[in-house]
Amino acid sequence: MASDAAGASSGHGRSVTPEQGTPSAGKRRRPSGAPPPLPRQLGVSGWVWVALTASFIAIIALAVAFQSLGNEFERWEVAVLRRVAEARTGWLTTLMLGINAALASRWTIRILRLGTLVALVGLRRWRHLLTFLGSVVVVELAIYQLSIFQARPRPIGVRIIGSWEGLSFPSPPVAALAVTLVGMVYSLLPPGRARSRGKWAAGAVLLVLGVARMYLAVDRPTDVLAAVIVGVAIPVVAFRFFTPNEVFPVTYRRAKAAHLDVGGRRGQAIRTAVQEQLGLTVLDVQPVGLEGSAGSTPLRLRVAAAGDEPEHALFAKLYAMSHVRADRSYKLGRTILYGALEDEAPFQSVRRFVEYEDYTLLRLTHVGIPTPAPYGFVEITPEREYMIVMEFYAGAQEIGTADVDDQVIDAGLLLIRQLWDAGLAHRDIKPANLMVRDGKVLLVDAFFVQVRPSPWRQAVDLANMMLVLAIRTDAERVYRHALKYFSADEIAEAFAATRGVASPTQLRAAIKQDGRDLVGEFRALAPHRRPVAIQHWSVRRVALGLLMLAVAALVVLVVVQTWTVFA
């Protein structure tokens, strides 16, 4: 988030002392029962899909439970197909056969899917790619299992004039095309007009295919309807769940210009929440530094002048459930790959998430670490969306682009010393999180701060700070300054603990770009010390690893059992 703060026009700190006396003007306590700033809403399309899915389940349950009802349904559907069959004419039949051959072909589906995969790989949109692939696998499995469960033959009582394959409910080609088109719409088209048009186009294509298959009497209306429900509902839910627009926007602009969804209802909700809960009037909300923040939605708020405070900017981070889930899977992955290096207990809710960052900010401020002054957090949607607000550093420059002199080196090293003395670790020391202003080093992004961290993590913080400083200067100079705040043994420990993955990706990239073997230079300067192991074995790690392997094996088994041609 460093780049977010850089270049700000103004900055106003705030005391961490609680306010006394009467509440600030503009603040309003939300009365019981009143809606929050952004009420949780499924939206029209959400309710439509809920209704369709409920109908689908009801149809299956009733048809399975009551054979006579199933027969009645069959007669009704055949009556529809017979009426359609009466309208068959030569040219129309040729057209419908062509549509069915083109749209229901496995090759069409394959080309569309492979094209989407290639596009997503090219765009490096990994999360969308995995969601797309996962949706396809789940829909294919669901359709197959449903078709076996329902075991419905092709329409009876009307002449079938198109080609078909296997059982009919739900229609496999329609479902395959539906999940593919919806996946393309959600992973390739930006939200807004383009995606809306894409949805209509996908709907039109599915409608055309459905009509063609009913015209040819290959599928019944419910075969098509069920396939559309399954083929659309699963990817829609998956994309909304795993790639929410607010966090993983689909955009074709440059990353810095990526605009999050903070201009519509959410933008208004942010204004309302900040006004009511913090007593500040927000004039403008802009996403900033998106590329540097995968775990939240960073924003710059322009706040109106109030009292003796002029108009100024604030920095904010919007957190949603997707961030909690991402944190959970991140910690699980770390536990399996490295063991319990440090506290890997996941957060259970967004509220806990944002409360923790609020606490770490207050803690850092309390012990005198130069970090953005906290303004607290606001509730956007209860238990789903919260936003933490803090000072926006004015006139600060990211350390990666700032002049680093002896004063800055000392300030950076002192900052780590202060963290050590306070029993804290930042855990994400990298150029983007270190700002320089008036010769002082300012620390941003307190989310990963840990109280009473492991000695290993504290040592890594020191090594990462020294590396950041050395990139802009040289190892020998930084080492010499470091000896003012740390013993030679402590520095040796820091570089014994720091290997590869211990440094943030941005820092590793900067070292690689620099070309010098800075870690090697520091190790040569410090007393010799054997490397600190970062692989920690425990029963929990082994059990989790085995569990993950078992789940993976089960998935593979299901896929193989389902699809392999035994030959």
Next chain:
Amino acid sequence: MSRPSTRPRTRTRIWLAAALAGVIVATGGCTARHYQQVSCHNNFQSLRLLEAQAVPSATLIPCLLPLPQGWSYGGAEVRSGLVRFWADSDRAGARTAEVRLTQTCDVSGATEVALKAPPGDMRGYQEPSARQPPTTVRYFVFTGGCVRYRFSFTQQTAPALFEEADQFLGFDPRSVFVNAVRDDTGLPLCGAGAAPCPG
């Protein structure tokens, strides 16, 4: 919030994506289904109706009689114009005996053989046995359909298996299904033996 470094993000995602893509591409064209066994005398089995729909002209529908010990049902593929199912043997391997129903067959290279009590107007043919790989191919031709029955062994290479495989292919008249569907739903099972269907 940005992530500290120990996240093996991109590479893992690429591998995972590649694996999933492989699954999708590899399985996209597979057609075999784990349907229930196509058992004879099971007139309400969906798969039997599907068979009758696949080749609507066929007056006889092939099926499996109870399998002898050492044999198991392998799988089936049913689509318009084709029915195919097969049995596996614990001695000769998977897909050892395969049954294939189509509307017509080319029996020009086969010799007519006498059948014991054939149903309807069925006539039997057999191709000369192939030695490498050992294969036996028989045809059962009847009004509106033809069944090709292939074993991956010959009477000479596996006489016991040949004897067993010769016993478990059965046929049900299509009229049985036509009547069952009509009684159940009041609708015709379009094709041979049924009332004309609209369209």
